[in-house]
Amino acid sequence: MTSPTTLPAWQTLTQFAALPQPHLRERLAQPGREAMQASADGTGIRLDFTRQAFDGAIWAALLQLAREAGVEAQRDAMFRGDTINTSEQRAVLHVALRGTPGATGDAAPWGAEIQQLVQNELDRVCAFADRVRAGEVKSSTGAAFTDVVNIGIGGSDLGPRMAADALAPLCSDGKTGLRVHFVSNPDAWALHSTLRNLDPKTTMVIVASKTFTTQETMTNAASARRWLEDGGVIDGQQSAHLVAITAAPQKSGAAGYPAEHTFTFWDWVGGRYSVWSALGMPLAMAIGSKAFREFLAGGQAMDAHFRSAPLEQNLPVILAMSGVWNRNFLNCPTQLLSCYPSRLVRFAPFVQQMDMESNGKRTRKDGQPADTGTGAILWGGLGIDGQHAYFQLLHQGTHRVPVEFVGVESEDTPLPLAAEHHRVVNLNLRAQSQALAVGRNAADTLKALMAEGQTLEQAEPFVTQRSFAGDVPNSVLWIDQLTPHRLGALIALYEHKVFVQAAVWGINAYDQWGVELGKTMAKSMEKQS
Numbered sequence: 001m002t003s004p005t006t007l008p009a010w011q012t013l014t015q016f017a018a019l020p021q022p023h024l025r026e027r028l029a030q031p032g033r034e035a036m037q038a039s040a041d042g043t044g045i046r047l048d049f050t051r052q053a054f055d056g057a058i059w060a061a062l063l064q065l066a067r068e069a070g071v072e073a074q075r076d077a078m079f080r081g082d083t084i085n086t087s088e089q090r091a092v093l094h095v096a097l098r099g100t101p102g103a104t105g106d107a108a109p110w111g112a113e114i115q116q117l118v119q120n121e122l123d124r125v126c127a128f129a130d131r132v133r134a135g136e137v138k139s140s141t142g143a144a145f146t147d148v149v150n151i152g153i154g155g156s157d158l159g160p161r162m163a164a165d166a167l168a169p170l171c172s173d174g175k176t177g178l179r180v181h182f183v184s185n186p187d188a189w190a191l192h193s194t195l196r197n198l199d200p201k202t203t204m205v206i207v208a209s210k211t212f213t214t215q216e217t218m219t220n221a222a223s224a225r226r227w228l229e230d231g232g233v234i235d236g237q238q239s240a241h242l243v244a245i246t247a248a249p250q251k252s253g254a255a256g257y258p259a260e261h262t263f264t265f266w267d268w269v270g271g272r273y274s275v276w277s278a279l280g281m282p283l284a285m286a287i288g289s290k291a292f293r294e295f296l297a298g299g300q301a302m303d304a305h306f307r308s309a310p311l312e313q314n315l316p317v318i319l320a321m322s323g324v325w326n327r328n329f330l331n332c333p334t335q336l337l338s339c340y341p342s343r344l345v346r347f348a349p350f351v352q353q354m355d356m357e358s359n360g361k362r363t364r365k366d367g368q369p370a371d372t373g374t375g376a377i378l379w380g381g382l383g384i385d386g387q388h389a390y391f392q393l394l395h396q397g398t399h400r401v402p403v404e405f406v407g408v409e410s411e412d413t414p415l416p417l418a419a420e421h422h423r424v425v426n427l428n429l430r431a432q433s434q435a436l437a438v439g440r441n442a443a444d445t446l447k448a449l450m451a452e453g454q455t456l457e458q459a460e461p462f463v464t465q466r467s468f469a470g471d472v473p474n475s476v477l478w479i480d481q482l483t484p485h486r487l488g489a490l491i492a493l494y495e496h497k498v499f500v501q502a503a504v505w506g507i508n509a510y511d512q513w514g515v516e517l518g519k520t521m522a523k524s525m526e527k528q529s
Ligand SMILES: O=P(O)(O)OC[C@H]1O[C@](O)(CO)[C@@H](O)[C@@H]1O
Pocket: 153, 154, 155, 156, 208, 209, 210, 211, 212, 213, 214, 217, 270, 271, 272, 357, 512, 515
């Protein structure tokens, strides 16, 4: 494709952006605004985008831009298994990993062969995970495993780790049942602080690496094997404790990982899109295979929505095109992802990798330099904690930072006052969304200060410092409840958002040559030293 700036809709949007933009306070007062809501059937997710800084005409042009950029045709090409990752000559088929078992025809557009491959390996993963949970897979001493340590980094860590936190009520409480731990950083403390409380004789080590060459993971794996050995699990007995998850089984085999404990996936699964594959093993061990399959089904439900919903009601398209307006036409370089359920503590870092490793590109697929902004700097964390840290800058700083809020509508933590906790959390979410949008002008600030009992003379000098510009575009994603199914749908929503933005910008979201440079550089420096 050529530059998106040559598309008629891009030019229309440029003209709109050059006009004076009404404040969100005014936009919100316009009739019909409340219609800016959409939901995806069967996913429990609703998107409220009433507080995005555009009106109906701009929204129509953004949808037109998606059409002119060929988003729908590109989407269909991905689901068909076309080679859309052109720089690596690969298909991009993480969507096949969550296909409905037994599906054929349009429900499995990637074809019967891939469908079968995926199902076979998924059945192996699920059976193994459940057997470990049930204590049927024995350690070298014949005991059941009490702990599993997943060693991996980036896409081989973030997805299952994030999801295990998000689904913590389904995981062991640490007193009984299998405990699942994650180690990614090769700093010695990261591994030591996990292993020091574990018994090598009842600990299973999963080494999760697509390439099985990543230096950080191999360093941790070698160290964990040494710890097993020092703990009495000597070399000949170690295979009972070792599991490999990789797209390079010949490499893990050569390193001594037994074939029956090796689970695989394929080069058409990008690391940051791999939680649905065998790399989801630690998650399946943590929550059980039934819940893991529900998680996959949630992703599949979002795929169905993405493939069939009209663009104007299509959640990934709405998120993506709101982002394009903010990034390319309102010139906001960053995007905050602010999650209010505390179990989503790792969701923003997970999406950060997915988004920034995918769309942090300055060259288009046609080899030309991108002449538009591409991926935003995505950052974030938990909303309430953020309110007491960086939200001040959002309200009164000199940056305009668009926000995506994530909240859950119902929650069932077994704590006596859980309902009150939930009320406070969502009250804050709603208040922040509204405050960032409408702000508070000088006249209202003066009134507020005088209502507090200040005189006009006392209040006036501080009116500017006590006012809030507002006009911060934001959306809220409401999830009915945080179950495996809904989490799957939420992740798939963000995957498709990233896809749509890449399609508009004409970039390849599925390679990561920048990361490769760092890896190559480290290797060459190692040789020289
Ligand atoms: O799974 P591997 O091959 O160890 O790579 C780990 C991660 O490294 C990256 O290449 C960069 O972080 C990711 O894409 C990948 O998920």
